[in-house]
Amino acid sequence: MTETKQMSEKNQEQDGAVIIFSGGQDSTTCLFWAEKIYGKKNIIPVSFFYGQKHEKELEAAEKIARENGFSHTNLSLDFLKSISACALTEDEIEIDKEIPEGEDYPNTFVPGRNLFFLSIAGVIARNNGFHNVVTGVSESDFSGYPDCREEFIRSAEKTISLAMDYEIKIHTPLMNKTKAETWKMAEDLGIFDLIEKETVTCYNGIVGRGCGECPACGLRQKGLEEYQRGKY
Amino acid sequence: MTETKQMSEKNQEQDGAVIIFSGGQDSTTCLFWAEKIYGKKNIIPVSFFYGQKHEKELEAAEKIARENGFSHTNLSLDFLKSISACALTEDEIEIDKEIPEGEDYPNTFVPGRNLFFLSIAGVIARNNGFHNVVTGVSESDFSGYPDCREEFIRSAEKTISLAMDYEIKIHTPLMNKTKAETWKMAEDLGIFDLIEKETVTCYNGIVGRGCGECPACGLRQKGLEEYQRGKY
Numbered sequence: 174m175t176e177t178k179q180m181s182e183k184n185q186e187q188d189g190a191v192i193i194f195s196g197g198q199d200s201t202t203c204l205f206w207a208e209k210i211y212g213k214k215n216i217i218p219v220s221f222f223y224g225q226k227h228e229k230e231l232e233a234a235e236k237i238a239r240e241n242g243f244s245h246t247n248l249s250l251d252f253l254k255s256i257s258a259c260a261l262t263e264d265e266i267e268i269d270k271e272i273p274e275g276e277d278y279p280n281t282f283v284p285g286r287n288l289f290f291l292s293i294a295g296v297i298a299r300n301n302g303f304h305n306v307v308t309g310v311s312e313s314d315f316s317g318y319p320d321c322r323e324e325f326i327r328s329a330e331k332t333i334s335l336a337m338d339y340e341i342k343i344h345t346p347l348m349n350k351t352k353a354e355t356w357k358m359a360e361d362l363g364i365f366d367l368i369e370k371e372t373v374t375c376y377n378g379i380v381g382r383g384c385g386e387c388p389a390c391g392l393r394q395k396g397l398e399e400y401q402r403g404k405y
Numbered sequence: 406m407t408e409t410k411q412m413s414e415k416n417q418e419q420d421g422a423v424i425i426f427s428g429g430q431d432s433t434t435c436l437f438w439a440e441k442i443y444g445k446k447n448i449i450p451v452s453f454f455y456g457q458k459h460e461k462e463l464e465a466a467e468k469i470a471r472e473n474g475f476s477h478t479n480l481s482l483d484f485l486k487s488i489s490a491c492a493l494t495e496d497e498i499e500i501d502k503e504i505p506e507g508e509d510y511p512n513t514f515v516p517g518r519n520l521f522f523l524s525i526a527g528v529i530a531r532n533n534g535f536h537n538v539v540t541g542v543s544e545s546d547f548s549g550y551p552d553c554r555e556e557f558i559r560s561a562e563k564t565i566s567l568a569m570d571y572e573i574k575i576h577t578p579l580m581n582k583t584k585a586e587t588w589k590m591a592e593d594l595g596i597f598d599l600i601e602k603e604t605v606t607c608y609n610g611i612v613g614r615g616c617g618e619c620p621a622c623g624l625r626q627k628g629l630e631e632y633q634r635g636k637y
Contacts, residue, residue: 248484248487248488249483249484250484251481251483252480252481252482252484252525255480256480256525256528256529256532284528284531284532284568284569284571285524285525285527285528285565285568285569287568288524288564288565288568289521289524292517292520292521292524293484293488293517295517296488296516296517297488299516300488300516319567319568319569319570320567320568320569322567324567325564325567325568328560328563328564328567329564329567329568331560331564332520332557332560332561332563332564333517333520335551335552335554335556335557335560335561336516336517336519336520336551336552336557336561337516337517337551337552338551339516
Protein backbone atom coordinates (compact mmCIF):
# COMPACT_ATOMS: atom_id res chain seq x y z
CA MET A 174 0.00 0.00 0.00
CA THR A 175 1.54 3.31 -1.00
CA GLU A 176 1.85 6.33 1.28
CA THR A 177 -0.02 8.40 -1.30
CA LYS A 178 -2.89 5.97 -1.33
CA GLN A 179 -3.23 5.99 2.46
CA MET A 180 -3.34 9.75 2.60
CA SER A 181 -5.39 10.47 -0.50
CA GLU A 182 -8.48 8.77 0.91
CA LYS A 183 -8.98 11.47 3.52
CA ASN A 184 -6.82 14.21 4.98
CA GLN A 185 -5.70 13.59 8.53
CA GLU A 186 -7.85 16.48 9.77
CA GLN A 187 -10.98 14.96 8.27
CA ASP A 188 -10.15 11.47 9.46
CA GLY A 189 -12.48 9.74 11.84
CA ALA A 190 -13.04 6.53 13.74
CA VAL A 191 -15.43 3.67 14.28
CA ILE A 192 -15.96 2.93 17.98
CA ILE A 193 -16.89 -0.55 19.18
CA PHE A 194 -19.56 0.52 21.62
CA SER A 195 -21.42 -1.81 23.95
CA GLY A 196 -22.84 0.70 26.39
CA GLY A 197 -20.49 -0.57 29.11
CA GLN A 198 -18.08 1.44 31.24
CA ASP A 199 -15.04 0.81 29.05
CA SER A 200 -16.49 1.40 25.59
CA THR A 201 -18.45 4.45 26.75
CA THR A 202 -15.24 5.96 28.11
CA CYS A 203 -13.63 5.22 24.73
CA LEU A 204 -16.53 6.87 22.88
CA PHE A 205 -15.97 10.18 24.65
CA TRP A 206 -12.18 9.82 24.36
CA ALA A 207 -12.62 9.47 20.58
CA GLU A 208 -15.02 12.41 20.42
CA LYS A 209 -12.28 14.63 21.87
CA ILE A 210 -9.86 13.57 19.13
CA TYR A 211 -12.02 13.33 16.01
CA GLY A 212 -15.08 15.44 16.85
CA LYS A 213 -18.66 14.22 17.14
CA LYS A 214 -19.27 14.26 13.38
CA ASN A 215 -16.35 12.01 12.57
CA ILE A 216 -17.05 9.12 14.86
CA ILE A 217 -19.37 6.17 14.31
CA PRO A 218 -20.28 4.15 17.39
CA VAL A 219 -21.25 0.59 16.43
CA SER A 220 -22.97 -1.92 18.72
CA PHE A 221 -23.25 -5.64 18.11
CA PHE A 222 -26.05 -7.95 19.08
CA TYR A 223 -25.03 -11.60 19.12
CA GLY A 224 -27.59 -13.23 21.34
CA GLN A 225 -26.36 -11.80 24.63
CA LYS A 226 -28.68 -12.60 27.49
CA HIS A 227 -28.87 -8.96 28.45
CA GLU A 228 -30.39 -6.76 25.79
CA LYS A 229 -30.20 -4.10 28.52
CA GLU A 230 -26.63 -3.51 27.37
CA LEU A 231 -27.79 -2.45 23.90
CA GLU A 232 -30.60 -0.33 25.33
CA ALA A 233 -28.03 1.51 27.43
CA ALA A 234 -25.82 2.00 24.35
CA GLU A 235 -28.72 3.44 22.34
CA LYS A 236 -29.79 5.74 25.16
CA ILE A 237 -26.26 7.08 25.72
CA ALA A 238 -25.74 7.66 21.99
CA ARG A 239 -29.12 9.35 21.53
CA GLU A 240 -28.89 11.63 24.57
CA ASN A 241 -25.39 12.74 23.61
CA GLY A 242 -26.07 13.36 19.93
CA PHE A 243 -24.11 10.51 18.35
CA SER A 244 -25.47 8.71 15.33
CA HIS A 245 -25.41 5.05 16.27
CA THR A 246 -25.33 1.79 14.30
CA ASN A 247 -26.65 -1.55 15.57
CA LEU A 248 -25.58 -4.76 13.86
CA SER A 249 -26.95 -8.21 14.49
CA LEU A 250 -24.42 -11.04 14.31
CA ASP A 251 -26.71 -14.06 14.46
CA PHE A 252 -24.01 -16.35 13.09
CA LEU A 253 -21.93 -15.81 16.23
CA LYS A 254 -24.58 -17.49 18.36
CA SER A 255 -24.74 -20.46 16.02
CA ILE A 256 -21.00 -21.11 16.00
CA SER A 257 -20.22 -20.66 19.68
CA ALA A 258 -21.95 -21.72 22.85
CA CYS A 259 -20.94 -19.72 25.89
CA ALA A 260 -22.46 -18.43 29.09
CA LEU A 261 -23.08 -14.96 27.63
CA THR A 262 -25.41 -16.29 24.95
CA GLU A 263 -26.94 -19.54 26.24
CA ASP A 264 -29.72 -19.46 28.80
CA GLU A 265 -28.85 -22.87 30.22
CA ILE A 266 -25.25 -22.03 31.09
CA GLU A 267 -24.47 -20.27 34.36
CA ILE A 268 -21.78 -17.57 34.30
CA ASP A 269 -18.45 -18.56 35.87
CA LYS A 270 -17.49 -16.36 38.79
CA GLU A 271 -13.86 -17.30 38.37
CA ILE A 272 -11.77 -19.35 35.96
CA PRO A 273 -12.67 -23.02 36.60
CA GLU A 274 -9.89 -25.43 37.58
CA GLY A 275 -8.35 -27.07 34.54
CA GLU A 276 -9.84 -24.48 32.15
CA ASP A 277 -8.00 -21.66 30.42
CA TYR A 278 -10.85 -19.16 30.40
CA PRO A 279 -14.15 -18.55 32.15
CA ASN A 280 -17.20 -19.70 30.18
CA THR A 281 -17.94 -16.10 29.22
CA PHE A 282 -15.29 -16.36 26.47
CA VAL A 283 -16.88 -16.08 23.00
CA PRO A 284 -14.15 -17.39 20.66
CA GLY A 285 -13.30 -14.95 17.91
CA ARG A 286 -15.61 -12.24 19.19
CA ASN A 287 -13.20 -9.32 19.15
CA LEU A 288 -11.81 -10.38 15.78
CA PHE A 289 -15.30 -10.15 14.26
CA PHE A 290 -16.02 -6.82 15.97
CA LEU A 291 -12.70 -5.31 14.82
CA SER A 292 -13.00 -6.62 11.25
CA ILE A 293 -16.52 -5.27 10.84
CA ALA A 294 -15.50 -1.93 12.37
CA GLY A 295 -12.58 -1.85 9.91
CA VAL A 296 -14.86 -2.37 6.91
CA ILE A 297 -17.26 0.35 8.11
CA ALA A 298 -14.31 2.71 8.67
CA ARG A 299 -13.06 2.08 5.12
CA ASN A 300 -16.52 2.62 3.65
CA ASN A 301 -16.60 6.02 5.36
CA GLY A 302 -13.07 7.02 4.41
CA PHE A 303 -11.85 6.69 8.02
CA HIS A 304 -8.66 4.93 9.10
CA ASN A 305 -9.31 4.37 12.79
CA VAL A 306 -11.04 1.85 15.02
CA VAL A 307 -11.32 2.30 18.78
CA THR A 308 -11.95 -0.52 21.24
CA GLY A 309 -12.04 -0.62 25.04
CA VAL A 310 -10.18 -3.92 25.50
CA SER A 311 -7.74 -4.11 28.37
CA GLU A 312 -5.02 -6.56 29.29
CA SER A 313 -5.67 -5.89 32.96
CA ASP A 314 -9.19 -7.39 32.85
CA PHE A 315 -9.61 -10.35 35.20
CA SER A 316 -10.52 -12.68 32.41
CA GLY A 317 -7.33 -12.73 30.38
CA TYR A 318 -9.29 -13.35 27.17
CA PRO A 319 -6.69 -13.91 24.43
CA ASP A 320 -8.47 -11.45 22.11
CA CYS A 321 -7.96 -8.58 24.56
CA ARG A 322 -4.17 -8.77 24.44
CA GLU A 323 -1.88 -6.21 22.80
CA GLU A 324 -0.22 -8.89 20.65
CA PHE A 325 -3.57 -9.93 19.20
CA ILE A 326 -4.64 -6.33 18.57
CA ARG A 327 -1.46 -5.51 16.62
CA SER A 328 -1.82 -8.68 14.56
CA ALA A 329 -5.50 -7.93 13.84
CA GLU A 330 -4.58 -4.38 12.77
CA LYS A 331 -2.18 -5.76 10.19
CA THR A 332 -4.55 -8.48 8.97
CA ILE A 333 -7.52 -6.13 8.56
CA SER A 334 -5.37 -3.60 6.65
CA LEU A 335 -4.05 -6.34 4.36
CA ALA A 336 -7.56 -7.75 3.78
CA MET A 337 -8.70 -4.48 2.26
CA ASP A 338 -5.37 -3.01 1.12
CA TYR A 339 -6.35 0.01 3.21
CA GLU A 340 -4.61 1.11 6.39
CA ILE A 341 -6.62 0.71 9.58
CA LYS A 342 -5.18 1.74 12.95
CA ILE A 343 -6.67 0.13 16.07
CA HIS A 344 -6.64 2.34 19.17
CA THR A 345 -6.90 0.81 22.63
CA PRO A 346 -6.86 3.70 25.11
CA LEU A 347 -7.58 1.39 28.06
CA MET A 348 -5.11 -1.39 27.20
CA ASN A 349 -2.84 -0.90 30.21
CA LYS A 350 -5.24 0.86 32.53
CA THR A 351 -6.61 -0.54 35.76
CA LYS A 352 -10.33 -0.06 36.42
CA ALA A 353 -9.41 2.68 38.93
CA GLU A 354 -7.52 4.50 36.17
CA THR A 355 -10.51 4.13 33.84
CA TRP A 356 -12.70 5.80 36.48
CA LYS A 357 -10.12 8.62 36.67
CA MET A 358 -10.24 8.92 32.88
CA ALA A 359 -14.04 9.30 33.06
CA GLU A 360 -13.59 12.12 35.57
CA ASP A 361 -11.05 13.85 33.32
CA LEU A 362 -13.42 13.54 30.35
CA GLY A 363 -16.27 15.03 32.42
CA ILE A 364 -18.43 11.92 32.15
CA PHE A 365 -18.09 10.39 35.62
CA ASP A 366 -21.81 10.65 36.44
CA LEU A 367 -22.84 9.26 33.07
CA ILE A 368 -20.52 6.28 33.48
CA GLU A 369 -21.67 5.60 37.02
CA LYS A 370 -25.41 5.81 36.35
CA GLU A 371 -26.02 4.93 32.72
CA THR A 372 -23.56 2.28 31.59
CA VAL A 373 -24.06 -1.49 31.87
CA THR A 374 -21.04 -3.59 32.81
CA CYS A 375 -22.98 -6.27 34.71
CA TYR A 376 -23.25 -9.71 33.09
CA ASN A 377 -26.83 -9.78 34.36
CA GLY A 378 -27.62 -6.58 32.49
CA ILE A 379 -28.42 -4.29 35.42
CA VAL A 380 -27.72 -0.62 34.60
CA GLY A 381 -25.33 1.43 36.76
CA ARG A 382 -24.25 -0.34 39.95
CA GLY A 383 -25.23 -3.74 38.56
CA CYS A 384 -26.15 -6.96 40.37
CA GLY A 385 -23.06 -6.81 42.57
CA GLU A 386 -22.65 -10.57 42.17
CA CYS A 387 -21.09 -11.26 38.77
CA PRO A 388 -17.34 -10.98 38.04
CA ALA A 389 -17.82 -7.82 35.95
CA CYS A 390 -19.63 -6.07 38.81
CA GLY A 391 -16.93 -7.15 41.25
CA LEU A 392 -14.22 -5.70 39.04
CA ARG A 393 -16.09 -2.46 38.47
CA GLN A 394 -16.84 -1.97 42.17
CA LYS A 395 -13.26 -2.74 43.21
CA GLY A 396 -11.96 -0.22 40.67
CA LEU A 397 -14.37 2.43 41.87
CA GLU A 398 -13.31 1.95 45.49
CA GLU A 399 -9.63 2.14 44.54
CA TYR A 400 -10.32 5.30 42.55
CA GLN A 401 -12.15 6.82 45.51
CA ARG A 402 -9.20 6.04 47.77
CA GLY A 403 -6.91 7.77 45.24
CA LYS A 404 -5.25 4.53 44.11
CA TYR A 405 -4.72 5.21 40.42
CA MET B 406 0.52 -21.25 23.35
CA THR B 407 2.45 -24.29 24.52
CA GLU B 408 3.40 -27.23 22.32
CA THR B 409 1.62 -29.53 24.75
CA LYS B 410 -1.55 -27.54 24.45
CA GLN B 411 -1.55 -27.60 20.67
CA MET B 412 -1.13 -31.34 20.56
CA SER B 413 -3.28 -32.35 23.48
CA GLU B 414 -6.44 -31.07 21.82
CA LYS B 415 -6.38 -33.78 19.19
CA ASN B 416 -3.75 -36.18 17.91
CA GLN B 417 -2.46 -35.37 14.45
CA GLU B 418 -4.12 -38.51 13.05
CA GLN B 419 -7.51 -37.46 14.34
CA ASP B 420 -7.06 -33.88 13.20
CA GLY B 421 -9.43 -32.48 10.64
CA ALA B 422 -10.29 -29.38 8.69
CA VAL B 423 -13.02 -26.88 7.96
CA ILE B 424 -13.37 -26.18 4.22
CA ILE B 425 -14.70 -22.87 2.94
CA PHE B 426 -17.00 -24.31 0.31
CA SER B 427 -18.99 -22.23 -2.17
CA GLY B 428 -19.86 -24.92 -4.70
CA GLY B 429 -17.53 -23.32 -7.24
CA GLN B 430 -14.69 -24.97 -9.16
CA ASP B 431 -11.96 -23.90 -6.77
CA SER B 432 -13.56 -24.71 -3.43
CA THR B 433 -14.99 -28.01 -4.70
CA THR B 434 -11.49 -29.04 -5.80
CA CYS B 435 -10.26 -28.09 -2.31
CA LEU B 436 -13.01 -30.14 -0.68
CA PHE B 437 -11.87 -33.34 -2.39
CA TRP B 438 -8.20 -32.43 -1.82
CA ALA B 439 -8.97 -32.17 1.92
CA GLU B 440 -10.93 -35.43 1.91
CA LYS B 441 -7.80 -37.23 0.70
CA ILE B 442 -5.76 -35.86 3.60
CA TYR B 443 -8.16 -35.93 6.55
CA GLY B 444 -10.83 -38.44 5.49
CA LYS B 445 -14.51 -37.75 4.93
CA LYS B 446 -15.40 -37.90 8.64
CA ASN B 447 -12.88 -35.27 9.65
CA ILE B 448 -13.81 -32.49 7.30
CA ILE B 449 -16.54 -29.90 7.65
CA PRO B 450 -17.51 -28.01 4.48
CA VAL B 451 -19.05 -24.64 5.38
CA SER B 452 -20.92 -22.38 2.94
CA PHE B 453 -21.77 -18.76 3.51
CA PHE B 454 -24.79 -16.87 2.31
CA TYR B 455 -24.31 -13.11 2.35
CA GLY B 456 -26.93 -11.85 -0.06
CA GLN B 457 -25.24 -13.05 -3.25
CA LYS B 458 -27.43 -12.58 -6.28
CA HIS B 459 -27.02 -16.20 -7.24
CA GLU B 460 -28.41 -18.61 -4.70
CA LYS B 461 -27.63 -21.20 -7.38
CA GLU B 462 -24.13 -21.27 -5.97
CA LEU B 463 -25.37 -22.50 -2.60
CA GLU B 464 -27.73 -25.00 -4.21
CA ALA B 465 -24.78 -26.46 -6.10
CA ALA B 466 -22.77 -26.63 -2.87
CA GLU B 467 -25.58 -28.47 -1.08
CA LYS B 468 -26.09 -30.90 -3.93
CA ILE B 469 -22.38 -31.73 -4.24
CA ALA B 470 -22.07 -32.22 -0.48
CA ARG B 471 -25.20 -34.39 -0.24
CA GLU B 472 -24.43 -36.60 -3.23
CA ASN B 473 -20.90 -37.21 -2.02
CA GLY B 474 -21.74 -37.94 1.60
CA PHE B 475 -20.32 -34.84 3.30
CA SER B 476 -22.14 -33.26 6.21
CA HIS B 477 -22.52 -29.63 5.24
CA THR B 478 -23.04 -26.42 7.19
CA ASN B 479 -24.73 -23.29 5.81
CA LEU B 480 -24.25 -19.98 7.57
CA SER B 481 -26.05 -16.76 6.83
CA LEU B 482 -23.98 -13.59 7.18
CA ASP B 483 -26.65 -10.93 6.87
CA PHE B 484 -24.42 -8.29 8.41
CA LEU B 485 -22.07 -8.50 5.43
CA LYS B 486 -24.75 -7.20 3.11
CA SER B 487 -25.50 -4.30 5.41
CA ILE B 488 -21.90 -3.13 5.70
CA SER B 489 -20.80 -3.42 2.10
CA ALA B 490 -22.41 -2.61 -1.21
CA CYS B 491 -20.92 -4.44 -4.16
CA ALA B 492 -22.01 -5.92 -7.46
CA LEU B 493 -22.25 -9.44 -6.02
CA THR B 494 -24.92 -8.46 -3.51
CA GLU B 495 -26.78 -5.47 -4.94
CA ASP B 496 -29.35 -5.91 -7.70
CA GLU B 497 -28.85 -2.41 -9.07
CA ILE B 498 -25.11 -2.75 -9.64
CA GLU B 499 -23.84 -4.36 -12.83
CA ILE B 500 -20.82 -6.64 -12.59
CA ASP B 501 -17.53 -5.19 -13.91
CA LYS B 502 -16.05 -7.22 -16.74
CA GLU B 503 -12.64 -5.77 -16.04
CA ILE B 504 -11.05 -3.47 -13.49
CA PRO B 505 -12.41 0.02 -14.22
CA GLU B 506 -9.96 2.81 -14.99
CA GLY B 507 -8.88 4.65 -11.85
CA GLU B 508 -10.14 1.87 -9.57
CA ASP B 509 -8.05 -0.67 -7.71
CA TYR B 510 -10.52 -3.56 -7.89
CA PRO B 511 -13.58 -4.63 -9.87
CA ASN B 512 -16.89 -3.91 -8.14
CA THR B 513 -17.20 -7.58 -7.20
CA PHE B 514 -14.82 -6.96 -4.27
CA VAL B 515 -16.61 -7.47 -0.94
CA PRO B 516 -14.28 -5.82 1.59
CA GLY B 517 -13.30 -8.12 4.41
CA ARG B 518 -15.11 -11.14 2.98
CA ASN B 519 -12.31 -13.68 3.22
CA LEU B 520 -11.33 -12.45 6.66
CA PHE B 521 -14.85 -13.18 7.91
CA PHE B 522 -14.95 -16.58 6.18
CA LEU B 523 -11.57 -17.60 7.57
CA SER B 524 -12.30 -16.35 11.10
CA ILE B 525 -15.62 -18.21 11.25
CA ALA B 526 -14.03 -21.35 9.83
CA GLY B 527 -11.31 -21.04 12.50
CA VAL B 528 -13.87 -20.85 15.31
CA ILE B 529 -15.76 -23.89 13.94
CA ALA B 530 -12.46 -25.79 13.63
CA ARG B 531 -11.59 -25.02 17.27
CA ASN B 532 -15.03 -26.05 18.47
CA ASN B 533 -14.51 -29.42 16.77
CA GLY B 534 -10.95 -29.91 18.00
CA PHE B 535 -9.54 -29.39 14.49
CA HIS B 536 -6.53 -27.19 13.65
CA ASN B 537 -6.98 -26.70 9.90
CA VAL B 538 -8.88 -24.44 7.56
CA VAL B 539 -8.82 -24.91 3.77
CA THR B 540 -9.66 -22.18 1.27
CA GLY B 541 -9.47 -22.09 -2.52
CA VAL B 542 -8.08 -18.57 -2.87
CA SER B 543 -5.47 -18.01 -5.55
CA GLU B 544 -3.07 -15.18 -6.28
CA SER B 545 -3.34 -15.93 -9.98
CA ASP B 546 -7.03 -14.93 -10.14
CA PHE B 547 -7.69 -12.05 -12.52
CA SER B 548 -9.13 -9.88 -9.82
CA GLY B 549 -6.14 -9.40 -7.57
CA TYR B 550 -8.41 -9.10 -4.54
CA PRO B 551 -6.14 -8.18 -1.61
CA ASP B 552 -7.70 -10.86 0.58
CA CYS B 553 -6.60 -13.64 -1.80
CA ARG B 554 -2.89 -12.93 -1.39
CA GLU B 555 -0.41 -15.12 0.43
CA GLU B 556 0.69 -12.26 2.70
CA PHE B 557 -2.87 -11.71 3.86
CA ILE B 558 -3.47 -15.43 4.45
CA ARG B 559 -0.36 -15.80 6.64
CA SER B 560 -1.31 -12.72 8.65
CA ALA B 561 -4.90 -14.00 9.09
CA GLU B 562 -3.58 -17.38 10.25
CA LYS B 563 -1.58 -15.69 12.99
CA THR B 564 -4.40 -13.34 14.02
CA ILE B 565 -7.02 -16.10 14.21
CA SER B 566 -4.69 -18.30 16.28
CA LEU B 567 -3.94 -15.41 18.66
CA ALA B 568 -7.63 -14.51 18.97
CA MET B 569 -8.43 -17.93 20.42
CA ASP B 570 -5.01 -18.92 21.80
CA TYR B 571 -5.39 -22.04 19.67
CA GLU B 572 -3.28 -22.86 16.62
CA ILE B 573 -5.09 -22.74 13.29
CA LYS B 574 -3.27 -23.51 10.05
CA ILE B 575 -4.73 -22.12 6.81
CA HIS B 576 -4.15 -24.29 3.74
CA THR B 577 -4.38 -22.78 0.26
CA PRO B 578 -3.74 -25.64 -2.20
CA LEU B 579 -4.57 -23.42 -5.21
CA MET B 580 -2.59 -20.32 -4.17
CA ASN B 581 -0.05 -20.49 -6.99
CA LYS B 582 -2.01 -22.56 -9.48
CA THR B 583 -3.31 -21.36 -12.82
CA LYS B 584 -6.86 -22.35 -13.76
CA ALA B 585 -5.40 -24.93 -16.15
CA GLU B 586 -3.48 -26.46 -13.24
CA THR B 587 -6.65 -26.52 -11.17
CA TRP B 588 -8.38 -28.49 -13.96
CA LYS B 589 -5.43 -30.89 -13.91
CA MET B 590 -5.80 -31.24 -10.16
CA ALA B 591 -9.47 -32.16 -10.61
CA GLU B 592 -8.43 -34.87 -13.06
CA ASP B 593 -5.86 -36.23 -10.61
CA LEU B 594 -8.46 -36.27 -7.83
CA GLY B 595 -10.90 -38.13 -10.10
CA ILE B 596 -13.50 -35.36 -10.03
CA PHE B 597 -13.12 -33.80 -13.48
CA ASP B 598 -16.70 -34.57 -14.55
CA LEU B 599 -18.16 -33.39 -11.28
CA ILE B 600 -16.25 -30.10 -11.54
CA GLU B 601 -17.23 -29.57 -15.16
CA LYS B 602 -20.93 -30.32 -14.76
CA GLU B 603 -21.94 -29.53 -11.19
CA THR B 604 -19.96 -26.55 -9.91
CA VAL B 605 -20.95 -22.90 -10.27
CA THR B 606 -18.23 -20.38 -10.98
CA CYS B 607 -20.37 -18.02 -13.05
CA TYR B 608 -21.23 -14.64 -11.47
CA ASN B 609 -24.68 -15.07 -13.02
CA GLY B 610 -25.17 -18.35 -11.18
CA ILE B 611 -25.39 -20.74 -14.14
CA VAL B 612 -24.25 -24.27 -13.24
CA GLY B 613 -21.45 -25.97 -15.23
CA ARG B 614 -20.39 -24.04 -18.31
CA GLY B 615 -21.95 -20.81 -17.02
CA CYS B 616 -23.17 -17.76 -18.93
CA GLY B 617 -19.93 -17.48 -20.89
CA GLU B 618 -20.09 -13.69 -20.50
CA CYS B 619 -18.92 -12.78 -16.98
CA PRO B 620 -15.21 -12.54 -15.97
CA ALA B 621 -15.41 -15.74 -13.89
CA CYS B 622 -16.74 -17.73 -16.89
CA GLY B 623 -14.04 -16.27 -19.11
CA LEU B 624 -11.32 -17.32 -16.69
CA ARG B 625 -12.76 -20.80 -16.25
CA GLN B 626 -13.14 -21.38 -19.99
CA LYS B 627 -9.64 -20.08 -20.74
CA GLY B 628 -8.19 -22.40 -18.10
CA LEU B 629 -10.12 -25.38 -19.47
CA GLU B 630 -8.84 -24.73 -23.00
CA GLU B 631 -5.25 -24.39 -21.78
CA TYR B 632 -5.63 -27.62 -19.83
CA GLN B 633 -7.03 -29.38 -22.91
CA ARG B 634 -4.03 -28.16 -24.93
CA GLY B 635 -1.75 -29.57 -22.21
CA LYS B 636 -0.62 -26.12 -21.00
CA TYR B 637 -0.27 -26.73 -17.28
